[in-house]
Amino acid sequence: MISEQAQMFSPEDSSRPQPNLTKGLNDPQAEAVVHGDGPILVLAGAGSGKTRVLTHRVAQLILEQGVFASRILAVTFTNKAAQEMRERLHSLLGTDGENLWITTFHSAGLRILRHNASRLSYSNQFVIYDDQDTKGVLKQVLKDLNINEDRYPLDTFSRAIDKFKNNYILPAEAGQRASSIETDLQAQVYDRYQKVLLAANAMDFGDLLVNTVRVLREFPEVLDYYRRTLHYILVDEFQDTNKVQYMFIRLLAEPRRNLFVVGDDDQSIYGFRGATISNILEFEKDYPNTKVVKLEQNYRSTGTILNAAHAVIEKNKSRKAKKLWTAGDDGDPIRTFIGYDENQESEFITSEIRKLITQGYKHSEMAILYRTNAQTRALEESLVRGKIPYKIFGGLKFFDRKEVKDILGYVRLLINPADNQAFQRVVNTPPRGIGAQAVQAIADEARETSMPFLHASVTVAQSNKHVKKFVELMGELKQAAQTMKLGEFLGFIVEKTEYGPRLAAMKDPTAQSRIENLQELESLGRTMERPETSTEEVMKDFLDRISLTSSADVPAGEAGANDPNQKTDTVSLMTLHLAKGLEFPVVFLAGMEEGLLPHYRSLDDVVGLEEERRLCYVGITRAMKVLYLSRAHNRGMFAAGGSAGSAGGARVVSRFAKDIDPKSLTAVGTERSQGASFIEGYPRFSFDDDDDIDTRIEDDYSNTWRRKKKYPSRDDAQPTYSSKTNVSLDQIRNLLMPADAMKQESKTPEEYHGKPSAVFEQLAPGVEVIHPTFGKGCVESVKGSGNTANVTVKFDSFDEPKKLVYRFAKLVLG
DNA sequence: CATGGTGGCATTTTT
DNA sequence: TGCCACCATG
Numbered sequence: 053m054i055s056e057q058a059q060m061f062s063p064e065d066s067s068r069p070q071p072n073l074t075k076g077l078n079d080p081q082a083e084a085v086v087h088g089d090g091p092i093l094v095l096a097g098a099g100s101g102k103t104r105v106l107t108h109r110v111a112q113l114i115l116e117q118g119v120f121a122s123r124i125l126a127v128t129f130t131n132k133a134a135q136e137m138r139e140r141l142h143s144l145l146g147t148d149g150e151n152l153w154i155t156t157f158h159s160a161g162l163r164i165l166r167h168n169a170s171r172l173s174y175s176n177q178f179v180i181y182d183d184q185d186t187k188g189v190l191k192q193v194l195k196d197l198n199i200n201e202d203r204y205p206l207d208t209f210s211r212a213i214d215k216f217k218n219n220y221i222l223p224a225e226a227g228q229r230a231s232s233i234e235t236d237l238q239a240q241v242y243d244r245y246q247k248v249l250l251a252a253n254a255m256d257f258g259d260l261l262v263n264t265v266r267v268l269r270e271f272p273e274v275l276d277y278y279r280r281t282l283h284y285i286l287v288d289e290f291q292d293t294n295k296v297q298y299m300f301i302r303l304l305a306e307p308r309r310n311l312f313v314v315g316d317d318d319q320s321i322y323g324f325r326g327a328t329i330s331n332i333l334e335f336e337k338d339y340p341n342t343k344v345v346k347l348e349q350n351y352r353s354t355g356t357i358l359n360a361a362h363a364v365i366e367k368n369k370s371r372k373a374k375k376l377w378t379a380g381d382d383g384d385p386i387r388t389f390i391g392y393d394e395n396q397e398s399e400f401i402t403s404e405i406r407k408l409i410t411q412g413y414k415h416s417e418m419a420i421l422y423r424t425n426a427q428t429r430a431l432e433e434s435l436v437r438g439k440i441p442y443k444i445f446g447g448l449k450f451f452d453r454k455e456v457k458d459i460l461g462y463v464r465l466l467i468n469p470a471d472n473q474a475f476q477r478v479v480n481t482p483p484r485g486i487g488a489q490a491v492q493a494i495a496d497e498a499r500e501t502s503m504p505f506l507h508a509s510v511t512v513a514q515s516n517k518h519v520k521k522f523v524e525l526m527g528e529l530k531q532a533a534q535t536m537k538l539g540e541f542l543g544f545i546v547e548k549t550e551y552g553p554r555l556a557a558m559k560d561p562t563a564q565s566r567i568e569n570l571q572e573l574e575s576l577g578r579t580m581e582r583p584e585t586s587t588e589e590v591m592k593d594f595l596d597r598i599s600l601t602s603s604a605d606v607p608a609g610e611a612g613a614n615d616p617n618q619k620t621d622t623v624s625l626m627t628l629h630l631a632k633g634l635e636f637p638v639v640f641l642a643g644m645e646e647g648l649l650p651h652y653r654s655l656d657d658v659v660g661l662e663e664e665r666r667l668c669y670v671g672i673t674r675a676m677k678v679l680y681l682s683r684a685h686n687r688g689m690f691a692a693g694g695s696a697g698s699a700g701g702a703r704v705v706s707r708f709a710k711d712i713d714p715k716s717l718t719a720v721g722t723e724r725s726q727g728a729s730f731i732e733g734y735p736r737f738s739f740d741d742d743d744d745i746d747t748r749i750e751d752d753y754s755n756t757w758r759r760k761k762k763y764p765s766r767d768d769a770q771p772t773y774s775s776k777t778n779v780s781l782d783q784i785r786n787l788l789m790p791a792d793a794m795k796q797e798s799k800t801p802e803e804y805h806g807k808p809s810a811v812f813e814q815l816a817p818g819v820e821v822i823h824p825t826f827g828k829g830c831v832e833s834v835k836g837s838g839n840t841a842n843v844t845v846k847f848d849s850f851d852e853p854k855k856l857v858y859r860f861a862k863l864v865l866g
Numbered sequence: 867c868a869t870g871g872t873g874g875c876a877t878t879t880t881t
Numbered sequence: 882t883g884c885c886a887c888c889a890t891g
Contacts, residue, residue, distance in 0.1 A: 130881080158881055183880095257881055324879060424878055429882075446880085480868090487868045518868095600881080629879050651878055667879080 073112045073144075077104075084345045085109050086116075087312070091339035093290075093332070094314040097376045098361070098673035099352030099635065102314050106288060107137055109312060110152065111144040113284055122151035123283040125304070129292060131156055131601065133633055137288075153282075157297050158257060159600055161264035165255070168267045168274055174253055177592070179464060180599040181254045184457070185473040186210060189252075193244045197237075204237060212238040213245060217258030218294040218326025220265060252504070253470045261296040268303045279307055289633070290315030290335075294326030302338070309339060317372055318365050319670050321629055323663045329370060350376040352635050354383025357675050360712045365669040367711060368662045376673075385718040388730035389682040394427070394643075397684045398434035400721050401640050404680065405440050405623060408638060415441055419624040419636040421671050423649045427642060428625060435623070445626035451598045455555070455566040456573055460598065462545050463591055465506060466530055472498075475505040482554050485518035494519070525549065538590045539578030546570050628667045631674050639675035641668075644683040644706040644730075668708040681709055681717075681730065705731050815843055 074082040081101055084094045085108045096102035110126060113119040128134040134154045141149045155163070162180070169176045181189070190206055190213075216226050216238075223243035230236035249255065255263060268275045285305045287293065290313040293301070305311040317329045336342050350358055358376050365371070387404075391397030405418060420431060425447050435442045450456060458481050464474035479494075480486040490512070498508035506526070513520040525548065532544050546552040552570060555563045580594050624636070628649075643649060649668055654660030672679060685703055710731055717730050819831045829845040 156881075260881085322880075325881075426877060426882085483869065485868065489867060627879065648878095653878060663879090 073108050073116065077101075077108070078347075078349055080345050080347050080349075081105050081108075084312075084347075085112050087343060087345075088117075089308070089310050090341060090343065091309050091311045091335075092313070092343040092345065093335055094312070094345045094347065095332075095372065095374070096314050096316055096347040097350060097374060098316065098319060098670070099350040100347035100376070101351055102288075102316075102347065103133075103137065103140070103633075105347070106286060106312075106314055107140045107144060109286065110141055110149075114145060114148055119284060120151070121145075121149055122153070123281070124152055124286070125160070125282045125284070126152065126154045126286040127157055127160065127288065127301070128154065129156065129289040129633065131159070133288065134159075156600070157293075157300065158260045161260035161300070162596060162600065164264050164267065164274075164278070165260065168271070169255075169263065171267055171271055171274070172263055174250065174255070174263075177468065178253045178255050179468045179471055179474075179595065180260070181249065181252075181256045181473060182452075182599065183210075184452075185254070186256050188473050188476065189245060189248050190241070193241055193248060197240060197244065199237060199241070204234070209238060209241050209245075213242050214258060215326065216242055217262050218296060220262060220296045220299055222262070222266075251470065252472050253468055254473070258296075261300065265296055265299050265303065268300070275303060278304055283308055284310045284312070286312040286314075288314055289319075291317055291320035291329060291332055292322040292325075292327045293331055294322075294328070296326075298331055298334075311339065317370075318368075318666055319632060321632065321663060321667050321670060323659065346374060348374055348376055350378045352676050353378065353673060354381060354677060356382045356385060356716050357672060357679050360386055360679070360716060361669055361672040363711045363713060364665060364672060364708050368665055369658075370662060384678055385716050386712070387678070387680045387720045388717050389680065389719065389721045390730060391682065391684040393686040394430040394684045395434065397642060397682050398430040400682060401431065401642065401680070402434045402438035402440060404640075404720070405435075406438060408678075413638060415621045415623045417636060418638040418640070419626065419631065419634070419674065420640040420642055421626060421628050421631050421674065422642045423628055423651055423667070424643075425627060427648075431625060431642065440623055441621060442623040442625055443620075445624060446630050449601070450569070450572070451601065453566070453569055455551070455569055459542065459545055459549075459551065459570060459573060460595070462526075462529060462549065463542075464595060465526070466533055467588065467591055467595065469506045470504040472505045475509075478549075479505075479509070479522060482549065482551055484522060486516075486522060490516055490519060533587050533591070536587060537578070537581045538587050538594065539574050539581060541587060542570075542574045542577040546574070628671045632670055635674055635676055637676045638678040638680075639671070640680040640682065641671045642682050643687075644681045644709050645687070646704040646706055648687075648703075649706050649708065665708060668706070683709075683730075 074085055077085060078101075081104070084092065084105050087109075094102065094105060096105065106126070110124060113124060114121055126134075126137065128137060134156060138149075138152070138154050141152065141154075153160075165174075165178070166176055169178050187206065187210065190209055194201055194204075194206060194209070216222075221229070223239065223246055226239040226242050227236075230239045249259070268278070282304055285301060287301060292315075301311065313335065315332055317332055320327060320329050336344070353361070355378055358378055362375055366375075389397065389400045391400055401420060405415070408418065409415070420442075422428070422431075428444055428447060432442070432444065451460070458478065461474045461477040461481070464471050465478060468474070476491065479491060493516070494505050494509045494512050497503075497511055498505045501508065501511075509519055510523050513523040528548065529545060532548075533541055536544060552567060555567050555570075577594065580590055580597075582590060624634075646652075647655075649671075650661055650664035654664050683703065683705060687703055714729065714731060719730060815831055815834050817831055817833055820829075832844040832846055834843050
């Protein structure tokens with residue numbers, strides 16, 4: 053991948069010790085870089101050198117204004133962008149930049165919460181729930197609240213919760229705001245959902261932001277600490293920040309207001325995630341003396357490409373007037389193609405790539421961009437047949453692979469025994485005779501005792517031999533973790549759970565690639581190992597890193613961290629969203645059709661359509677020299693639906709393409725195409741496919757799998773590790789559930805509320821109590837004493853009274 | 867009571 | 882294409 057503006061670095065720029073930081077910059081760029089204290093908004097058009105301005109600004113602060121690197125926080129959109137910025141600063145600053153905090157919003161939140169989550173009654177060791185975990189929790193919540201999923205689909209709730217969090221609306225406020233049956237249900241689900249997460253000591257992505265802001269707002273000493281630490285704050289892609297993120301920034305920057313934000317209202321494409329252009333407008337309101345700098349000179353694209361981009365974007369009503377210009381040439385016309393269907397469109401792109409290669413372009417200089425991930429299927433097939441090396445960004449991540457998540461599920465459960473989602477994932481994976489009934493029994497036991505599923509399963513193990521075996525397995529894994537390094541341990545899990553051997557015994561051809569993925573995971577674990585650090589600590593880091601690795605950071609299906617410097621020569625495939633911030637000499641914009649771009653889900657509202665237009669704009673402006681627009685006349689994915697925008701199955705050209713001056717378009721792909729118009733035309737049923745694409749699918753991949761085969765086939769499969777079952781359930785219980793694993797990090801509710809610990813003596817029927825998770829309630833009965841004491845409490849928010857083990861329940865008097 | 871197979875169905879964009 | 886719900890079997 054070519055980095056934005058990378059080619060503009062001349063050797064003089066990085067000469068030390070006194071680099072002239074404004075050399076080679078244009079006037080507005082320089083103005084932004086040398087800006088003193090106080091707020092500044094840089095409106096940076098596509099390709100106007102904004103990353104360069106950001107990095108030089110940081111260097112300026114350190115080298116010219118004498119600011120300590122540790123006083124600077126730079127927030128970027130993805131880990132990849134952060135990494136790139138770090139590298140560029142390294143070449144500008146050398147080791148002076150070592151203490152810079154360059155990070156994403158989510159990573160920043162995670163770091164703050166790892167130190168402060170206990171203030172919010174989480175443990176600082178909390179885990180991060182991904183989308184799947186989240187859905188699992190929601191499913192349970194809907195069941196508990198007797199909500200009919202057919203009537204109120206699960207997705208509407210996950211979307212609603214997401215929206216609450218993007219806008220920093222906490223459950224209580226959501227409840228107050230509720231104005232209809234729907235919104236009231238949403239608030240109820242949200243409330244309960246948060247309680248389940250808290251009980252599992254887990255946070256979802258949104259919580260990483262919401263809880264960070266909560267900590268900063270509710271604990272002045274924490275806010276004070278970070279304000280004293282961070283004096284200069286820079287934010288990239290400011291147009292795509294949402295309300296919580298903006299609150300976070302504002303809180304930190306408030307006393308000094310040294311806030312440097314860079315954005316482009318024309319590239320705001322994350323409205324569905326709560327981002328609003330109004331953040332840019334509000335910025336000038338919130339910081340009245342803001343300096344505004346506009347970067348309008350484009351260093352990336354040809355005149356033709358810029359004109360097309362402008363023609364598309366100028367139709368938007370809500371945007372700041374501006375026009376990019378270039379000192380360069382007009383360049384080539386934009387090339388167009390209409391395929392009979394998506395397969396022909398893909399074949400065309402493949403064959404063009406081959407031609408461009410013969411003309412001297414590298415694969416890595418080309419990208420195929422599209423609106424939806426579903427479009428990759430046809431493209432991928434065709435590229436494979438054409439033997440074009442490619443990488444797909446986004447889509448299914450390596451860490452989203454089922455087998456990888458399964459094995460990591462064991463790791464998660466060992467680290468955080470309260471992780472009930474991880475428990476449910478692994479308890480019968482691979483199948484070991486623990487079905488729905490057994491899991492329900494465990495869930496019931498867990499509910500009655502207010503204990504995590506894992507703990508409850510130890511009790512159920514007394515009456516269920518399958519569960520007993522599982523519990524013993526977990527005990528063995530726990531012990532192994534104490535002696536093995538991470539890589540070895542991951543391999544041990546794969547063997548010991550029989551996950552690997554079972555895969556090896558499968559006829560399914562994908563099984564071999566899954567085994568490879570697990571081997572990849574193992575070697576990834578090995579790279580994480582640190583001599584002085586316990587495997588448990590390493591595992592925690594490992595999980596954090598995995599949780600925050602976004603699909604933009606690493607190509608689909610790759611683990612990433614293995615060989616960061618190995619740049620391979622491949623064509624890049626990605627959605628328009630992921631392409632933001634990148635540039636390529638050659639760009640294919642596939643699927644230029646109504647219903648796809650703009651997507652049919654956005655057709656009926658103006659705001660949505662404007663965002664689609666920006667998306668198209670982002671796509672066009674990724675291209676440096678050569679831009680292709682292609683579309684198909686028929687598309688499989690819509691054949692059945694007959695969706696809006698496609699009358700009678702025939703696909704109509706995108707309205708955005710119609711805005712481009714036809715004189716700058718030229719049809720390619722067939723000799724007969726000279727007069728054919730991309731905008732009104734019909735597909736040609738052949739193109740000059742003279743490259744003789746070998747249609748035999750080569751067996752390269754399966755050969756590699758076979759070579760690396762590690763596991764024996766079923767016949768000689770034997771347990772590699774002897775199993776020792778002479779450990780008692782009680783011993784395992786203690787092993788899996790050390791007292792401090794259940795204890796909240798630093799504060800019990802007693803400490804938390806500053807009350808003496810003699811709560812138990814005062815418990816009696818009728819006494820009001822508060823539970824950290826369940827809230828307020830009234831004691832119904834008290835039984836036993838010491839470690840086994842039980843308290844039955846009727847909580848306000850639950851119909852059924854709950855039986856709690858006093859030792860764990862952390863009750864305080866109400 | 868657990869499992870594996872089959873058939874139906876929907877499918878934006880992402881930290 | 883991939884996921885879920887349902888059903889027949891062990």
